Amino acid sequence: MSMQLWQTLARRPVHQTGDGRFLVVEHHRVQLPDGRIIEEWPWLRTPDFVNVVAETPDGRYLCFRQTKYAVQGITLAIPGGYLEPGEDPDSAVRRELLEETGYAAEEWRSLGRYAVDGNRGNGTAHLYLARGAAAVQPVDADDLEEQELLLLTRAELAAALARGEFKVLPWAANVALALAVSAE
DSSP states (O other), X not given: OOOOOOEEEEEEEEEESTTSSSOEEEEEEEEOTTSOEEEEEEEEEOOOEEEEEEEOTTSOEEEEEEEOTTSSSEEEEOSEEEXXXXXXXXXXXXXXXXXXXXXXXXXXXXXXXXXXXXXXXXXXXXXXXXXXXXXXXXXXXXXXXXXXXXXXXXXXXXXXXXXXXXXXXXXXXXXXXXXXXXXX
């Protein structure tokens, strides 16, 4: 079976916040493989972002205990953030790890590039595993949330994931992928 892709025939901005850097809502005119046309397919354009599970030389994993506006209560989180305009994911993930934790890592592995919402856009997640992470400078984060940096063992990280303590899907996916890859 040969699957055909949908075709975007036109894009029309409907709304944006500020300069549009963080959110643009669009309607797309799309053509389905059978020829049907959908006049207003809703689409969200948000920046691509990176997340990283960082492991120290002694086998502990960096994460945060923090609040997040869209999450009820406290969540565990991993370092990450938006790509700056023109920045590639490999540079962004190194920058974010350093800014948010003060750590740099020796070994980097991409765990993949993933659509956040397969039907509505919403940016692309670039997920990583970093090994050999060590503190090299003070934290220089501009995050709005309060954060407490934690160093968890592999068993503690896996247990936290299993208990649902990573309450944002890209973080949980990144942790699960990192644990699977590091078990190889």
